Amino acid sequence: MKKLTMILATGALSVMIIASARAQATATQSLTLAVNSVFKIATSGNPAPLTIVSGTAGSDNLTPVSDNSTTYSITQNFGNTVKITANLNTALPVGYTLQIALASTKGTSAGTLDISNTASGSAVDVVTAVQRGADAGQSIGYTFSALASAGTLSSTTKTVTLTLTN
Numbered sequence: 619m620k621k622l623t624m625i626l627a628t629g630a631l632s633v634m635i636i637a638s639a640r641a642q643a644t645a646t647q648s649l650t651l652a653v654n655s656v657f658k659i660a661t662s663g664n665p666a667p668l669t670i671v672s673g674t675a676g677s678d679n680l681t682p683v684s685d686n687s688t689t690y691s692i693t694q695n696f697g698n699t700v701k702i703t704a705n706l707n708t709a710l711p712v713g714y715t716l717q718i719a720l721a722s723t724k725g726t727s728a729g730t731l732d733i734s735n736t737a738s739g740s741a742v743d744v745v746t747a748v749q750r751g752a753d754a755g756q757s758i759g760y761t762f763s764a765l766a767s768a769g770t771l772s773s774t775t776k777t778v779t780l781t782l783t784n
Contacts, residue, residue, distance in 0.1 A: 658693045659702070659782040661758065667773070668716075668762035682763035690720065691754040692782055700748045700784045701725070703741035707777040710734040713768020717761040718778065720744045724753040730761070733778070741781065748782070 665685035673680040694700050702725070704718050719730040725748035736742055758780075764771065 653695065655696045656693060657696065657700070657782045659780055660691050661780065662689045662691075662755075664688065665758075665760055668760060669773075670762065670764050673766055678765050678767050680764045680766055682761050684759065684761045686757055686759045688758045689755045690758055690780060691752070691756065692724070692748070693752045694748065694782060695750050696784055698747060698749050700782060701743050702745040702748065703781045703783060704731070704733050704744045705736040705738060705741035705779050705781075706733055707738065707779070709737045710776070711768065711771070713765040714771060715761075715763045716776070717763075718744060719757075719759040719761075720780075721757045721759075722748065722753055723756065724749045724751055730759070738779075741779070744780075 665688050668683045668685060670680045670683055690702075692702070702720060702722075704720075706716070710716060715732055715734045717730050718733050720727055722745045725745040728742075728744050728746065731742050731744060733742060
């Protein structure tokens with residue numbers, strides 16, 4: 619009987635130890651989550667100078683120069699209605715033409731567009747229907763052309779503004 623009592627007491631102690639090892643306490647928290655609209659656009663740097671140095675005898679059109687050395691990247695989560703616009707800080711004089719072309723895998727590129735007269739407030743759509751997500755390392759192409767009849771153009775710096783907008 620003593621042996622049976624000892625076994626029962628040991629068994630009861632084991633059950634108590636196991637029960638206390640399984641005891642738990644919990645706490646909860648309420649967490650509010652949100653994602654705001656994100657519009658980000660960046661370029662890889664500035665293109666090389668575009669300097670016209672040649673033409674064809676008998677033609678008013680001088681030989682255009684191009685640069686495709688820069689890229690742009692975007693991230694946006696707003697919707698499929700966003701676009702990229704481009705404009706210059708000030709228009710070019712008559713007889714000089716600056717064209718831009720942006721590639722895109724997330725939207726529809728408008729191809730090569732003349733931005734010579736697109737001062738602030740008159741930007742042109744260069745990529746439309748940009749889908750949500752990211753578009754990285756997309757090429758930017760510039761072509762600068764001039765008419766001989768326009769004369770020379772001293773080295774001038776123009777700022778091209780690319781805007782991601784809805």
